[in-house]
Amino acid sequence: MKKQLLLILSLGFVILATACQSKVYVDYIDKPISFTPTIGDKRNNESIADLKVIYNDETADQIQVLPVELSDDFIIGVDMSSIIDVLDKGGVFYNANGEEQDVFEILKSYGVNYVRIRLWHNPTNSNGLGFGGGNNTTEVGIEIAKKAARVGMRIALDFHYSDFWADPSKQSMPRAWTGYTDEQVVDAIYEYTKSTLKSFEKAGVRPHMVQIGNEINNGMVYPNGNIATRGYRRLAMFLNAGIKAVKEISPSIQTVIHLAEGASEQRLTYFFDKMIENNVEFDIIGLSYYSFWHGTLAQFQQTLEALDARYTQKIAVMEYSYGYTDYSNEFSANIYSSEMESEGGYKTSMQGQASYIRDVNAAIASIESGIGSFYWEPAWLAVAGAGWASSGAIEYLNAQGDDVSSIGKASWANQALFSFSGKVLPSLNVFNLMKTSTFNDERIETLETELSVVINIRANETLPSHTLAYTSLDRRTLVPITWNRAELDAIQGAGNYTVHGTVTQGNQILQVVCTVEAYENYLVNGSFEEGGKVTADVKDFSLVNGWQVTQNINGAVKIESKNPRTSDNNGHNNLNIWASAAYDFTVYQTVTLSPGTYILVVYGRSAMNGEVNTPSVSLYVGNGSTILFEQSFVYGGSWSEWQKNELTFTITESITVQIGLKGTGAATAWAHFDDFALKSM
Known part of the structure; x- marks a missing residue:
């Protein structure tokens, strides 16, 4: 009887403890949200007319948005990770009336309902100086979360599992974990994730969504979690450790696996297939999609549809943004510029920015599993000291081989949704207009x-x-051409031709003329298109028709679909040269040539000439170990400019030669090459 009584009492205590535990945390989002707007004393008299002049943008007073059907719970999110640093350094935000106001209140009034916050393990140097970029410790994250919770926004945490920036090119393990075995890394991820979430919970701001890693296309917590050297099973171990910690805090918290290159269907499906194969149980597929880096909106839509059909997980865009101006100030070092319009697909304007935001959200809303998006750093003002990195991070960055030339400057201010002076931009209206607009009169305004x-x-x-x-919405589109059939059929051999065509624009029929240089390319697969569109990096050149490679680091030379020279004529793909350590390479075809004069044409782009991250590359013609002809490659005036290079040479007898590129690069030196052609003169 005594044992039975003890058992009953024990069970009672367990039930009571469980009941108490379940009541410990009440989600703030389930409570009534009420706050008094915080209107400060400062005023900003920057008018719409001023915006048009300052940013040379005639669209500032005429933002139009095509409507999008969005569910009531569709995520209209923003990443606000730098906000505490911006505010501490003197950043001030103003509503449309020019009144100083809390930035979270402003964003809430424009329809934002979710805030994403990145977390770094220990973003400080040995002297205690912060690394900058928001200095996103757990304490800073909680401070941001409280500001979001106050106005009723949900919270997403983005664990980088690094002391500073983590992305596909770098995933440095926290310095405190250096030398850990795989089992120790598993334990460290679990403990760090769980203790961090407990801290947020204790502060009353437990997150609703948690990312396990940031843009982990190539793995995380290097070297242990580097896919290239350790494979997917190890990465799965680390991801599962983080997911386990999240679900033990609360099964209702949604877990995210986040990758960049959101328009790369094959690369993404290969990765997520591996995750499922290795029993990684997560809730949301998270994507970064920047059209100026990752591909066209059409490619993005195609990728979303493929993911939606293939997986049961929900899908969200965790990062996206677009530039509204080329304007800068002394505290900015803009990553985006209008040179990227041709790849981005939208004009650099407030209307272009709004159209891009609308189209990304329309794409994600069009699939059954799409749940929403997070605009990246809309409030990162260019104020003194609030840069992407500070002087405290120099030693850390140098050790990774990163460029430190723009230390201390903001890199995102011209992609923000506030002006450089902190006032709401008209493009911020897009979030509400997607739901309320009745506009349906988009027109073609300019045509090539x-x-x-x-x-x-x-x-x-x-x-x-x-x-x-x-x-009229400042977005790029393609209009079909009807060519003169007789002139088109007349192109029968190498030479120069002129072909006329027509385009229908509304009730108008416009004339189009095309100057054509037709040639016979002695190289095959010169634009790397054969075998279909490459949507994942191809490093195995046995799969690449016509081309051979020698390299001292496997994978330094690859084919990729990101940012080809032109998507309208010569396809999607290009040749990419990059490695994390010093490398050398040759990429070539073997061709038999008759006597005559030939010209080798190659287009390429890299960092500006003379910069440390520009590889030394030459066009060459060789016979065995003998170089017959060689010419150094000269890059353009900016990283985005495709520069045409030509090597002219004469062969006096029939000969079989190797023709292509050879070169060397320091660690992280990069270049892209495309549209190789070998023509007879």
Whole structure:
């Protein structure tokens, strides 16, 4: 009887303890949200007319948005990770009336309902100086979360599992974990994740969504979690440790696996297939999608549809943004510039920014599993001292081989949704307008009617089927061309031709003229398109028709689909050269040539000439170990400019030669090459 009584009492205590534990935390989002707007004393008299002048933008007073059907719980999120640093350094935010106001209140009034916060393990140096970029410790994260919770926004935490920035090119393990075995890393991830979430819970701001790693395309917590050297099973161990910690805090917290390159279908499906194969149980597929880096909106839509059909997880865009200006000040070092419009697909304007935001959200809302998006750092003002990194991070960055030339400066201010002086931009209206707009009158405003193309008749290339246009919403579109059939059929051999065509624009029929240089390319697969669109890096050149590679570091030379020279004529793919350590390489084809004069043409881009991250590359013609002809590659005036290089040479007898590129690069030196052609003169 005594034992039974003890058992009953024990069970009672367990039930009571469980009941008490379940009542310990009540989600703030389930409580009534009430706050008094905090209007400060400062005023900003920057008018719409001023915006048009300051940013040379005629769209500032005429933002239009096509409506999007969004569910009531669709995530309209923003990443606010730098906000405490911006505020501490003197940043001030103003509503549309020019009144100083809490930035979270402003964003809430424009429809924002979720805030994302990055977390770094220990972003300080040995002297206790912060690394900058928001100095995102757990304590800073809680401070941001409280500001978001106050206005009723949900919270997403982004664990980088690093002391500073983590992305596909770098995933440095926290310094405190250096030398850990895999088992120790598993324990460290679990304990760090769980203790951090307990701290947020204790502060009353337990998150609703948690990312286990940031843009982990190539792994995380290097070297242990580097996919290239350790494989997917080890990475799965680390991810599961983080997920386990999250679910033990609360099963209701949604877990995210987050990758960059959101328009790369094959790369993403390969990765997530590996996650499922290795029993990683997560809730949300998270993507970064920056069209100026990751591919066109059409490619993004195609990728979303493929992911939606293949997986049961929900899908969210965890990062996206677009530039509204090229303007800068002494405290900014903008990553985005209008040179990226041709790849980004939208004009650099407030209307272009709004159209991009609308289109990304329309794409994610169009799939059944799409749950929303997070605009990256809309409030990162360019104020003194609130840069992407501070002087305290120099030693850390140097050890990774990072460029430190823009230390102390903000890199995102021209992609923000506030002006450089902190006032709401008209483009911020897009979040509400997506739901309320009745606008339906998008028109083509500018059209390219004079085209110039180079086609390889050996590869059966022909004229483009569309011409480039921009609409009244400052977004790029392609308009079909009807070519003169007789002139098109007359292109039968190498030479120069002129072909006329027509484009229908509304009730107008516009004339298009195309200057054509037709040639026979002795190289095959010069644009790396054969075998179909590459949506994941291809490092195995046995799969790449025509090309051979030698390299001292496997994977330094690869084919990728990100940022080809042109997507309208010569396909999606290009050749990428990069490695995390010093490298050398050759990439070539073997060709038999008759006597004559030839010209080798190659397009390429890299950092500006003379910069440390520019590889030394040459066009060359060789016979065995003998270099017959060689010419150093000269890059353009900016990293985004595709520079044409030509090597002219004469062969006096029939000979079999190697033709291509060779070069060397320091660690992290990079370049892209595309549209190789070998023509006879």
